[in-house]
Amino acid sequence: xxxxxxxxxxxxxxxxxxxxxxxxxxxxxxxxxxxxxxxxxxxxxxxxxxxxxxxxxxxxxxxxxxxxxxxxxxxxxxxxxxxxxxxxxxxxxxxxxxxxxxxxxxxxxxxxxxxxxxxxxxxxxxxxxxxxxxxxxxxxxxxxxxxxxxxxxxxxxxxxxxxxxxxxxxxxxxxxxxxxxxxxxxxxxxxxxxxxxxxxxxxxxxxxxxxxxxxxxxxxxxxxxxxxxxxxxxxxxxxxxxxxxxxxxxxxxxxxxxxxxxxxxxxxxxxxxxxxxxxxxxxxxxxxxxxxxxxxxxxxxxxxxxxxxxxxx
Amino acid sequence: xxxxxxxxxxxxxxxxxxxxxxxxxxxxxxxxxxxxxxxxxxxxxxxxxxxxxxxxxxxxxxxxxxxxxxxxxxxxxxxxxxxxxxxxxxxxxxxxxxxxxxxxxxxxxxxxxxxxxxxxxxxxxxxxxxxxxxxxxxxxxxxxxxxxxxxxxxxxxxxxxxxxxxxxxxxxxxxxxxxxxxxxxxxxxxxxxxxxxxxxxxxxxxxxxxxxxxxxxxxxxxxxxxxxxxxxxxxxxxxxx
Numbered sequence: 276x277x278x279x280x281x282x283x284x285x286x287x288x289x290x291x292x293x294x295x296x297x298x299x300x301x302x303x304x305x306x307x308x309x310x311x312x313x314x315x316x317x318x319x320x321x322x323x324x325x326x327x328x329x330x331x332x333x334x335x336x337x338x339x340x341x342x343x344x345x346x347x348x349x350x351x352x353x354x355x356x357x358x359x360x361x362x363x364x365x366x367x368x369x370x371x372x373x374x375x376x377x378x379x380x381x382x383x384x385x386x387x388x389x390x391x392x393x394x395x396x397x398x399x400x401x402x403x404x405x406x407x408x409x410x411x412x413x414x415x416x417x418x419x420x421x422x423x424x425x426x427x428x429x430x431x432x433x434x435x436x437x438x439x440x441x442x443x444x445x446x447x448x449x450x451x452x453x454x455x456x457x458x459x460x461x462x463x464x465x466x467x468x469x470x471x472x473x474x475x476x477x478x479x480x481x482x483x484x485x486x487x488x489x490x491x492x493x494x495x496x497x498x499x500x501x502x503x504x505x506x507x508x509x510x511x512x513x514x515x516x517x518x519x520x521x522x523x524x525x526x527x528x529x530x531x532x533x534x535x536x537x538x539x540x541x542x543x544x545x546x547x548x549x550x551x552x553x554x555x556x557x558x559x560x561x562x563x564x565x566x567x568x569x570x571x572x573x574x575x576x577x578x579x580x581x582x583x584x585x586x587x588x
Numbered sequence: 589x590x591x592x593x594x595x596x597x598x599x600x601x602x603x604x605x606x607x608x609x610x611x612x613x614x615x616x617x618x619x620x621x622x623x624x625x626x627x628x629x630x631x632x633x634x635x636x637x638x639x640x641x642x643x644x645x646x647x648x649x650x651x652x653x654x655x656x657x658x659x660x661x662x663x664x665x666x667x668x669x670x671x672x673x674x675x676x677x678x679x680x681x682x683x684x685x686x687x688x689x690x691x692x693x694x695x696x697x698x699x700x701x702x703x704x705x706x707x708x709x710x711x712x713x714x715x716x717x718x719x720x721x722x723x724x725x726x727x728x729x730x731x732x733x734x735x736x737x738x739x740x741x742x743x744x745x746x747x748x749x750x751x752x753x754x755x756x757x758x759x760x761x762x763x764x765x766x767x768x769x770x771x772x773x774x775x776x777x778x779x780x781x782x783x784x785x786x787x788x789x790x791x792x793x794x795x796x797x798x799x800x801x802x803x804x805x806x807x808x809x810x811x812x813x814x815x816x817x818x819x820x821x822x823x824x825x826x827x828x829x
Contacts, residue, residue, distance in 0.1 A: 330673055332826065353675040363666035365598075367605045379594045380674040424670065 280308040282344070283432050283463045284329065289338035291324050291487075298324035300487040302338070306480075308431075311464040313474035313495070315570055316484030322467045323360075325484075326436050329465070330357055342432065353382070356430030360437040362421030366410035370401055370420050373409065374427055381428035395423040399453055415446030422453055433457065433464045439473060451476060475499075475566040483573045491573045499563040505542040506562050507535045509554040516552040520545055536562060591676045595684025596691070599658065603692055612650060616696045619646055624703045634711035634718075636703060640725040640796055644788050647736045648761055652754035654692065655740025658685040659823070663748035678823040682816055686741045693733050697726060721798035728795025731808035735787065736761055738815035745822040761787070764811075787811070 284306040291299040299321045306312045316322050327333045328340055331348035342351035364373050371392055378388045396402045399419035404412065409420060418438065425433060438454065439447040447470065454477050458464060468474050474481060475495060482492035491498070504527060512533050520535070521528065523544060529536035537545045539561060549556065603609040620639045627638025659682075662668035671681060707717040736757075743756040768786030771779040791804040 332669065332672065349675075352673065355673070357670075357673040359666070359669055361666065362670060364670070365602060365667060367602065376594065376598050377670075377674060380591055380671075380676050382675065 280310070282306065283308050283310075283342065284312075284465065285339070285341040285344075286325075287339040287341075289325075289328070289340055290336045291321075291328060291333070292336045297487050299328075299335075302487075302489055304482060304489060304492070306463065306465055308463055309461045310480060311458050311466065311478045313478035313481040314465060314467045314484065315469075315471070315474060315481055315566075315574070317574055319486075320484040320574070321487040322484055323436065324487075326434060326465075326467060329434055330355070353428070354431045356425035356428070356433045358418075358421045358425045358433070358435045358438055360440055362417060362424065364409050364417070364420060364424075367408060369406045369408055370396060370412075370423070371405045373420070374423055377424050378427045383428055391427065391429075392423075395426055398426075398456070399423045400449065413446075415442050415449065418442060418446070418450060419453070422450070426457075431463060433462050435464060436467045437469065438466070439468070439470055447473070471566045471570055481566070483570060485574050491569070495566070498569050499566060503539045504536055504562045505539045505559060507537065507542065507545060507549065507559045508557045509533050509535075509549055510557060512549070512554055513552060516549060516554060519548050519552070523548075533557075591680040592684040592687065595671075595676070595681060596687040599685050599688030600691060603688065609692060612654060613692075613696050613699065616646060616650060617699055620700055621703065624700075628703075628707065634707045634714070634716060636700075636707070636717070636722050636725065637796070639700060639703060640729060643729045644732060644765075644792065647733045648758065648765070651693075651733060651736035651740045651761070652743070652757035655689050655737050655757065656744055656750040656754035658689060658741055659744040659819070660747050660750040660753045661744075664750070678820045682741060682745070682819045682823060686738060686816055686819075689737050689741070690734055693737060694730065697729060697733070718798075721796065724798045724800050725796045727800065728792050728804075731795070731805065732788065732792050735808050735811045735815075738812040738819075739764075742815040742819040742822065745819040 282305045284304065286302045286304040289299055289302040289304075290297070302321075302325065304325075314322050314325065324333075328335055329342065329348075331352055339346065340348070342348060343354060345351050368376070374392045374395065375388060378391065379385070383391060392405075393402070396405050399422050401416060401419055401423070404416060409417060412420065422438070425435070435454070439450040442450065451473055454464070454466070458477055464477070466474060466478060478495055480492065480494050481498065482489050484490070510533060512530070512535065517530055520537070523541060525537055525541050525545075527536065527538050535545065535549075542559070546556065546559065620642060623642040624636055624639040627633070627635065659668065662671065672678075704717060704719075704722055711717060739760050740754070740757040743760065744750065744753040746756065747753050764785060764787040766786075767782040771783040773779070774782060791807050794801055794804050
């Protein structure tokens with residue numbers, strides 16, 4: 276369904292070099308309307324370079340970049356909301372004043388601006404602090420002003436660079452909830468984050484950058500379910516039973532007390548063996564890898580461990 | 589145009605929510621007052637020449653201080669990035685900021701009208717001040733200060749360090765100011781060129797004596813446009829880095 280939606284971001288053989296450093300190499304990437312795309316990668320992998328290109332802060336060395344099917348990023352920028360990693364505001368202004376300033380620059384009609392600001396402050400939970408100087412805000416509150424600023428002109432595309440970086444767990448939770456609401460409303464999002472749980476929760480698709488190259492991309496569900504493993508928990512598994520299962524010479528076999536992890540293709544045979552040996556089956560669930568496993572494998576080449584998360588969790 | 593006005597309004601508000609504008613305005617008025625009083629009392633003439641002769645020196649120092657934060661500080665603090673994500677042109681950003689600092693300077697100049705009123709009040713019975721040269725001097729001070737401020741806006745766009753921007757502004761202004769002195773060193777066309785571009789010689793002096801010549805006005809306006817244009821290009825060049 277989402278794959279049929281029109282593309283919002285299209286990168287075709289995109290390259291960006293700074294002197295002799297290749298920040299991005301032949302990047303091909305498409306984000307469709309309504310999609311929430313997570314961009315992962317270690318520091319220096321090229322995430323910020325891509326964001327800077329998308330925002331028109333810098334130009335590509337070669338290749339094509341189209342947003343809203345338009346190569347003129349100046350025009351496209353009118354429909355983009357952007358949250359930098361550390362949004363900075365003139366701290367002598369209140370949130371209402373600064374959002375008013377940005378709203379005017381963004382072309383929000385003056386009669387719509389005041390209610391729009393009120394709605395956004397409510398969305399980000401800053402209504403009570405609306406008239407206080409930003410200098411009195413905590414980092415989390417400043418980040419929430421940043422989200423409100425990014426949304427002031429009702430953008431069709433939201434680009435978020437580390438939206439919850441440096442926030443305490445409560446602050447991260449708040450930001451994640453706000454973004455989840457926006458995602459539910461169908462806002463197209465490109466989310467750069469080191470918070471893998473955040474990306475896993477908020478994104479439909481992810482791309483992993485390594486040294487400027489997109490080394491893996493796809494639907495989150497597809498990436499995490501690649502393991503194709505099944506976890507079987509029984510009340511007790513005897514040594515004889517384990518010996519019988521080991522004799523099957525399975526590709527993956529992880530035994531941890533009364534818990535077995537086996538390939539899905541062999542699960543029926545293992546189950547039958549357990550039943551034959553009189554084990555009482557407590558549960559049987561397909562497993563998936565965590566995004567962290569996928570990320571570490573792709574970005575650092577760390578071998579995939581046996582997954583530990585039932586897919587039903 | 590509305591973007592330019594919005595940015596100018598925000599910058600003006602920034603000036604007046606910090607003590608900088610008040611302190612600099614006070615310093616400007618006190619120093620001008622001293623030179624005005626020195627001239628008026630010392631020569632017993634109803635002129636404001638003392639003040640207008642001081643303004644170039646004052647603005648040499650004041651213009652970089654007023655303008656150094658306009659773009660450099662936004663680059664340093666990261667607020668420029670957020671501003672540039674708005675659908676505003678680089679020209680609107682530069683011109684908006686320039687207009688803000690120019691308006692502040694005009695307000696400073698307007699306060700000095702008080703000295704003229706003093707002259708009118710105390711020398712009115714003896715014919716009072718001659719307002720023609722005074723008004724043309726104000727016009728000259730506006731053009732000269734506007735030029736210095738445009739240089740400051742340009743140098744502020746070159747760096748994320750306001751102090752460095754101010755230092756470069758003083759250097760450029762001084763170079764333009766003293767250019768005429770090198771006419772004898774560089775003979776021929778280049779020497780003539782240096783003399784022609786000297787920023788205070790002739791052009792400002794003409795206006796101070798009440799001669800408003802189109803070429804003088806065009807000279808200052810040209811410099812203002814050139815430096816603002818370079819500031820816009822400097823801001824735009826960030827995208828190529």
